[in-house]
Every structure is written in C-alpha cells, then in structure tokens.
Amino acid sequence: MTTALVSLKGIVKRYVRGKQRVQVLHGIDLEIRAGEFLALMGPSGSGKTTLLNLIGGIDRADEGDLLVAGERINALSARQLARWRAHNVGFVFQFYNLMPLLTAQQNVELPLLMTNLSKTQRGANVKAALELVGLADRATHKPAELSGGQQQRVAIARALVADPTLLVCDEPTGDLDREMAEQILDLLQIVNREQHKTIIMVTHDPKAAERATRQLHLDKGRLLQAESSLAA
C-alpha cells in the first residue's frame, strides 16, 4: 500500500474581499498518494487554485489539518514554510512567470540560490533540468526569445531543479495552443513516470485532465465524487 504524500482533513479557507467574507473551501478531505498525477477540475471560482495554493504552501488554511510529505505545513512559520517550499514543491503557472531579464538558465537556477549548493553543483542541476525539458541549447536565451511552449518548459525545469517531491501546476497549458499543450502534457507525464514526481494539476481542459492518473472535481468549494482514470 502506498502512503499518502498529501493529506487534507477538514480544510476550510475563507477570504475577506472588501467588506465581504467569502468561504472558498468547505471542509475538504483528501489524500494524494506519492507518485500520483492528479487533475483538479471544476468551474471558475470553485476553489481549485486555492486548494492548490494551500497544498503548495503559498497560502494557509483557516481550519483543518494539512500534511505534505509528513510535514504539518500549517504549523510552520513563514520562514520555515519558505524553506519547506524550496525543498519540497515545484510550481508551474499558466503564464510561466519567468524573470524577463534573466536567461533560461538563470531562471531555472532561482530556486537553488537559497540553498548551500556550490556554483558548480547549481550549474550541473540547471543543466540536467534544462536537458530534461529539451532546452539545453536555449540556456542563454531570455524568455522573450522563446516561444510560449518553450517558456513553459523553462518554468517546468525551474520547478524540477531542486528535485522536489511535489509538482503543483496551475493551468500549465492554459496559455498554449493544442500542439504546445500536448508537448507540455507529454513532458509532465514523463516527469511523473520517470522522475516519480507527484503532480497536482489544476485544469479546465478535459483533454489535459485525461493525462492524469486521477481526476477530482471541485464545485463551490466542495469535492465531488472522485474518479480514477488511466493515463492515455
């Protein structure tokens, strides 16, 4: 039996927007096993990204218990949480979020800057990550010199460079055409199968979700029935 890498129990999240207090997540219970490729689907405003942010440790739950890789991340201080993120989570966003004036290799190196790795070690890790995403020959290019798909691959390399346990992807193909999207999904599948990374991906795209090993649907902050699917 595979142990749960991510465990959520009774997770509640509320936001204050102006004078309104909005409850986004209503007592989410969820377990995600190590090595899973999970697709989170649901309509806009259903709480998908909020749930992803909580699991990735860039937001905090108001209630409930959240364990990731054995760490109760809700109990960590801001500094401990930053350190935890650096070692355990890789992030991929819809709009890539690369530093425009840094080259691909400098962008990929960012998560390693807060580690104690030597320059040589950092260089080796960056090279390996860029090779994995097939962009070793574009290492010195800046984001503006790369296509959308290439930029997203650089973002994936940045997410993987610190060898995290968990990859959280928020609409990673949302800004790409079908062909590019398929390439990115291929890459995520390779990372999941060959690098054994656990991936949680938020998507609106049913075709993208089909690549996952499990799909979950959220609606109005509640999980609907879980449905397993085999990767294509």
Added chain:
Amino acid sequence: MKFLPLLWSSLWRKKARTIFTVLSIVIAFLLFGLLQGINAWMSAFGTGSNANRLYVVSRVSQVQPLPNAYLHQIDAVPGIKQSTYIAGFTGFYQEKSNTLVGFATDVKAWFDLYPEWQIAPEQLAAMSRNRAGAIVAAPLMRAFRWKIGDRIPLRTSVMKRDGSADWDFEIVGIYDVPSTQAEANRILVNYAYFDEARLLERGTAWAFVVAVDDPTRSAQICAAVDALFVNSAYETVTQDEKAYVQGQLRQLGDVSLMANAIVAAVLFTLLFLTGNTMMQSVRERTPELAILKTVGFSDRAVTVLVLIESVLLCVLAASLGLAAAAAVFPVTAALGIGGSALPIKVVAVGLAMALILALASGLPPAWRAQRLVIVDALAGR
C-alpha cells in the same frame, strides 16, 4: 555574488529610468564632492601657516584700511621681531580673465617675514634699486611668457594720481612658493612707489604682518597690539595667520553654510527621487517578487534583495559622481579655489551619505516587498 544577475536584471528592468536616476545621483554627488571638497580645503586653509606670523587688521573689516603710522607703534611692542605693511590692488593683464593680485609692501621685509617664499638675492637687491620694479610669481611668468626686464602694463582697481588705473611695472625678480600653489598668482611691488602714485587711501595699509620671537606668547602680543589702538578711529584685531586667512575667506560669506545647505537640499530631493524610483520598480515587479517567494526566498531574503538593489544603485552612482568630482577638482585648484586633490575624508563621507540615502529610499519598497502576499500578488491584487 550568486544573486548578482538577479539584482542586475532588476536594476535594468527599465533602462531609461535607471539611467536617469543614475545620472541624477552622479550629478548630485559630483556637486557634493566639489562643494564639500572646497569646504574641506577652506577649513584646512592655513593649517600649514607660520605660527610666528601675526596679522593686524581693522576691527571693522579686513578690507578697511589702517593708518601706516601704526607700524611704528606695533614695532615697539615687546616680543615683536619684525613687521611690514600690505596694501595692493587687483587687476588684469591684457584680458579680464588674466586676473592678478598685487601686493605693495616693503619687499625686503616681506621676504624676511615669509622665508618659504624663495627668490634669488640679486633679484631682491634689484628691487630696492628700481622703485617701479615688480617681483612676480613663477607660475605667472610661465603663464604669460614674461621674462626679467619686461615692462608689464596692468589695468587695476586702484586709481593713480594722474587719473589712470593703468600701472606699469618692470619685472626685476621671480619668486616661488613650492609649498603652496594658492600663493603663486601674485605680484609684489614697492609700497613706497605704489603709495606715492595712488590717488586714494594714501598713507594706509590693508594689514600689518608681524613676526614674533616666541609663538607661545602670540595671544599676549595680539592683545598688546590691539590695546594700543583701543578707542581710536581705527581699532584693530590682531590674529595668527590661520585665523587671518580663514577670516579673509569668510569675506566671501559663510561658504561652509552655503555648501552644506546646497548639499542638504540636493540630497533631500534625491531621497524622494530615488525612493520613488525604487517604489515604482518594486511595484512593477510585484509578480516577480511573488515568484521569488514561491520558489523559496524568505520574506527577509526578498527585503534584503530590494535593499541591496537600492544600495547598488546609489553607491555605484555616487562613486561615479565622486570620481567625477575627483577628476574635476584639480581644475578648480588651478582656478585657485580648491586643493589639488579631493580629500579622502570627503569621499568617505560621500559614500556614507550614499549608503544612508540608499537605505532610507530602499526601506519603504523593501517593507512593501516583505509584506507582499504571494497569492494576492500572483492574482494581480
């Protein structure tokens, strides 16, 4: 060093804005370097002065003439070894830009009183034989390509009895003061000739220079000299050389106060300019800073990065400004209003000011970066 590409890319995100900010800081610190350099030079002016020399001037003002007859009374004060008078003129040779200062004095006594002024004995002797003779500073001789025996016509501020302000002198000697260039733009002429020929203020002097036997008794001698003329029409102030020189500089106004006021106004303006630039820069980079936090940079690390960015901007630009001031300083020295090199103390104070400016202007954006909430920043809120 590993953060340098990140810092550098942040600085150059908006090239034009950074260039203009850098230029503002460079110009501000160029101004700072020049003004404070001149200030420091003026403060230090006279530090190499001769402790044996005292100056007697009018209590009213250093430019108020005193009667010549005072010299005999001053000579009689115990402890005074030698004395002479100084009168003179300002003027120019051929072009108004060729300004000169002429001292009319007892030239032989002058060279006794100022042993650091060097002249060949035969040239000094020639001066006593030629009433309209002049001894000229070596740099002036070189600048105007004069030679001994030349007659030099000077347009001056002093009217002659014939109604003309043009004076002719014959060069009979050359002096040099290796220890300071500031005194190398003068012409010495015979007081007797000058006083007899001038129309106004005859029988007066700007000041009396006095040599004392024992510099440790200067204070008593100053008091004794001034006591001679208390309640007279021309009361005096006697002071040592350093105080006298600095008093002359004060005739220009409180240069130090003006320089400090200008520098303070410039730096205060710069604080807002740099602060605004940093604030804009951080505001524009909100999503990028959020990404840094997302990938593991702590709040503190992001704060420090923004502060270092501010320090880099200010200190590098200030260094350029101070370097420019150091390059320009010898030029001001050539004009007679500065030392030959920018004092190291001014450079150190300038860099400290740049650091304070960087921290003061960098703190608000750094604070903003620290408080940035990742999910809000990524969502563009």
